[in-house]
Amino acid sequence: MSAEQIPQQTPPGGGPRGRYAKSEAVRESILVACIEAFSVSGFHGSTMKDIAQRAGISQTGLIHHFPDKAALLVEVLKERDLQMSSIMRSTDQHDFFHAQLDVVRDNALRPGLLQLHTTISAEATDAEHPAHELYRERYDNLRTYLTALFEMHQAKGLLRVDASPRALASLFVAALDGLQLQWLYHPEEVDVAESLQALVDALLKGIY
Structure with missing residues (x-):
């Protein structure tokens, strides 16, 4: 058998699939570390060095995957948006509030992400913050959607209150x-899904 005929043995984990799996595992550990760091110190208070240490890699290794903090933050927020979309995208307008309660329950399983959202949403009011436009658009889109939803219920005579759909949309987002935020302080005392359900029941006539 010639050298060309000898089967080439790929070391375990050394082939393309092994390298890909390792790279994905490192990327996942970076995102987890990023959530921890940003949740504790915010975007401005976190450093690439701290994130690398939390992920158990070198700072050079971190930069190989993500060039800077802004790229890290955007990726974490995109990941969470994808998770929420997977819950919400199968719903229609009539099931929106049920789907939103499912998202709330899922959030309770990921307190680090919820804490990150709370921290960054406050920081991102600064127009220079890398997540400013993302959060502004997120809130604008949610209010617009909710306004249309309350307008639909109003047209059907299903609102219990004499208030503008726009105001109700802002109220729901604020709630x-x-x-x-209250749940993060005292999860044993605050049931977010139960409280939101009570709000929906107070606003709409027994359809949810």
Whole structure:
């Protein structure tokens, strides 16, 4: 058998698939470390060195995957948006509030991400913050969608209150963020899903 005929043995984990799996595992550990660091210190208070240490890699290794903190933050927020979208995208307008309660329950399983959202949403009010536009658009889109949803219920005579759909949309978003903030302080005392359900029941006539 010639040298060309001898089967080439790929060391375990050394082939393309092994390298890909290792790279994905490192990337996942970086994102987890990023969530921890940003949740504790915020975006401005965190450093690439701290994130690398939390991920158990060198700072050079971290930069190989993500060139700077802004890229890290955007990736973490995109990942969370994808997770929420997977819960919400199968719903229609009539099931929106049920789906939102499912998202809230999922958030409770990921306190680090919820703490990150709370921290960054406050920091990102600064127009120079890398997540400013992302959060502004997120809030604008959510209010716009909710306004249309309340307008639909209003047209059907299903609102219990004499208030503008736009105001109700802002109220719901405020309740969502405020309740989740309270839950982070005292999860044993605050049931976000139960409280949101009570709000929906108070606003809409028994359809949810």
